Amino acid sequence: MAKIIINQDKCKGCLLCVSFCPKGLIKKSGKLNKRGLSYVEFDSRGKCIGCGQCAVICPDCCIEIYK
Amino acid sequence: MEKIFFPPESLYDVPTHYCPGCGHGIAHRLVAEIIDQLGIREKTIGIAPVGCAVIAYDYWKFDCSEAAHGRALAVATAIKRVRPQNIVFTYQGDGDLAAIGTNETIHAANRGENLTVIFINNAVYGMTGGQMAPTTLLGQKTSTTLDGRDRQKHGYPLKISEMLALLPGVHYIERVSLHSPQEVLKAKSAIRQAFENQINNAGFSLVEILSPCPTCWGLSPKESLDWIRDHMQKEFPLGRIK
């Protein structure tokens, strides 16, 4: 069992994490952060395996992983 | 639950000025992670280039100097010679390292300076709006090669890493890529090797990183990674060069 926390203020919505999540647990939030950028959100109901691919590919160091 | 992945101490927890999907953010983080892991933050001196990464010193939490365009390895040479007890690295783009700074690059390498070089190859001049770089692929359209790079008019993509590998003063060169999480992890290992080499006084070490520039390539962030995988790494094969 694992989860991620996304720093939505730093997120720029590049969606690379969305592309690489093997479980499809990250998606567009449809909302803008305080810098006016669209950010992504994590579906905490899904089965995150803590593989870390999202955090490794994130160019903005937005993702923390807990396992 | 235990936190297993978190921002490195050597990186300030601030948003960067980079475009969405830019590879600089990943490369900055990898450098910071390795500096943390090796426990060298308090003795590291980084040299930021001219280009998009000019204010890398606003993101890295250790001593840094700016260098004039292309001169990072002259600046780094002097810092390391004056303070051999410190860990000194440069972080340079393709225009910086392989065009305007070719002379400084070749001679620092040839002297075998005990330095670590992080070379970001994104095949364009990013900061100035996507002009042709020495590493631009044949056929690649940029704002100064409107019909694509033509070998007769513009010459060939410059393989500076292969050129440097010929020099006896060079200890280690590896080309890596940021086009998938697996490749990012390989890039991290190479960066670690390049810093360990300096700690062990092994000499000049360079890691060339194929890095996406979605804005200047006119592609989405994911398409940019695929472009590295499908096109760029054919011209610039990955792996240990020396």
Added chain:
Amino acid sequence: MRGDLPGLLHRNIQISVAAGTVPEWGLSLLSEVSMAREKHQKKLKKILITGNEAIAEGALSAGCDFYAGYPITPQNELIAYMAKYMPESGRVFIQAESELAAINMVYGASAAGARAMTSSSSPGISLKQEGISYIAGAELPAVIVNIMRGGPGLGNIAPAQSDYFQATRGGGHGDYHTIVLAPAYVQEAYDLARTSFDLADKYRMPVMILGDGFLGQMMEPILVRRRSPATKGHNKEKPWALTGCEGRRPNIIKSFALAEGALEQLNLKLQQKYKVIKNKEARFEGLFLDDAKIVLVAYGTMARIAKSSLTRLRLAGERVGMIRPISLWPFPQKAFCPRSKKIKYLVIEMSYGQMLEDVQLALNGKAQVEFLGRSGGGLPSEEEIINKVKKIL
């Protein structure tokens, strides 16, 4: 040279100082007196040496930790001297791949807290302007030596003074200045090399020693401080330097100022510094200014020839005086205070009217200014100067 002057002139040599208190440099001009005293204490020794080597020896004596250079005539004795003596006292010497690399190495060494120097001659100094501008912008101390040769372009290797504008107006891009010191004697080249490092550290800015090929190549006996090979730099604490951030916040060395208003603030800070320097660091030598009807103005090697002309004119009873600017930036404007409108000035250069503009600005129409200059291989002779003076008188 000074020893050859008649006793008359010797007795009358005055050290003129800018209004106000006698600054440190006034004392350095009296170094011959203090040096003679020190010599008794065995701290000094007399050596025969070229101007280029004297600058190098002065730098070693001042604790220069780092030197990077690239060969170019007529300053090659300097790089050779550094190659010989820097490593023996554990200091860093690098023959760089270009003048660009050399000045950027100086930038790096200085950023890391070292006392750093480079040297070159005119075409090489043009290449170094990029780095000098960055050094000025990043507020780093550095010493740059220009042993001038003729230009423009590749010119030739004959001595000249035609880089005056480049040296005194900044040289590279941006609103900055470099302190420029112009020795006329080999002893003075040694003394000013020492002074340059102190000024560079004090104001955190580039200092240029501006000589010409004659001064660089000529040999004269000078007094130098005894120095053991083990003598290293006596660096002051530089809390801004890059040393690794152990126990403190990270330091950043940069000239880039992106935030709104930041670059203006940096420039205002630099301008404030330059204002202080203009007030405190102007240096010159004045001769016979109290009764002169015509004042010769010359610096460096040209001043030596002008001085010989002055000696002959004085012995012939002509009331001639002289101002020898030692700092070219800041220009010693206060030296130019004519007693009456009738006093005339004759600017003599190994160039075509460069320092002339500073003299005209300093006088601001208060006196007549004449000019005599040659460059590109020739220079005004004693005879030419005397004839010109007689014509003006």
